[in-house]
Amino acid sequence: MPTVAVYNTAGEQVSEIELNERVFGAPIRSDLMHQVVLQYLAARRSGTHKVKNRSEVAGGGRKPWRQKGTGRARQGSTRSPQWKGGGVVFGPTPRSYAFSVPKKVRRLALYSALSSKVAEGKIIVLDGLNIEQPKTKEMVAVLDKLNLKKALVVDGEKKRAPYLSTRNIEGVKYMEANGINVYELLRYEHLVLTKDAVAKVEEVFA
Incomplete structure (x- = not known):
């Protein structure tokens, strides 16, 4: 099983955590990730040309x-x-560009994206994200301690204070574990997961 360090919000390593081999140690399939990203972007097109x-x-x-x-x-x-x-x-007339991809392909592509972050050393696990008040400078301080500029921050569930503290930081996005997708994982250089998010991802996707 892949093992990664666990940090606190001060940037200090406090422990280690073993990640699920199936989710975070899968073979990296760039072809499947490409296919799923194309599907994601196609579904976002409005298709209102006329x-x-x-x-x-x-x-x-x-x-x-x-x-x-x-x-x-x-x-x-x-x-x-x-x-x-x-x-x-x-x-051109109005149309939908959306197309379907098999569920198994989407799941394997997600495994590949998560595993690529582990393989590249671009994943950071936090013991928790304790931001009580919506203050951007608090989130900036946490990212500075972790030496991060462009990152996807994933929490077990969406919390108001971290979300409001993150949305004005360029190159950083905050989301809950249930909402992760291949496009967002590949779009940001680093992936920051709380321990709650790791448990949620392994529970939902494994």
Whole structure:
């Protein structure tokens, strides 16, 4: 089992903790992580792009000239695609870009992302995150003690004070263990887990 050090908020090592081999010691599958990140980003796209086709543009109800005898090409409407102000052919219309990925693939990708943090030494376990009042400087002080600049801070459950203390710090995000995903794990350089978060992750995802 992978073993990592446990620190307090003063940046001092206080103990060690053994992590679940299945969750934090899995083979690192970059192909699966890539697939899941693509799915995550595709689902976030709004897909509200829209152009007007010839039936939607204004005007052009009358035939511009008679069918025969003018020497010009026959035309039925000045809102056909070849005219200025006409409709657009095969333009984008509202759609969803979301696609599904098997649950087993998502789970293996999450294991890979967590295991990659352990393998790279980019995971830090805290014995607790005791911030009673929403004060950004308190969270900044904790991060400075741990020598962190860009990190994902994960707690067992979302608490108001740490959340409000973190949201104004650039490059740092606070979230609860149930909400972790491959995109957020790969987006931030370091992963900071409280002991409660480690227990929650192993309980939910193992």
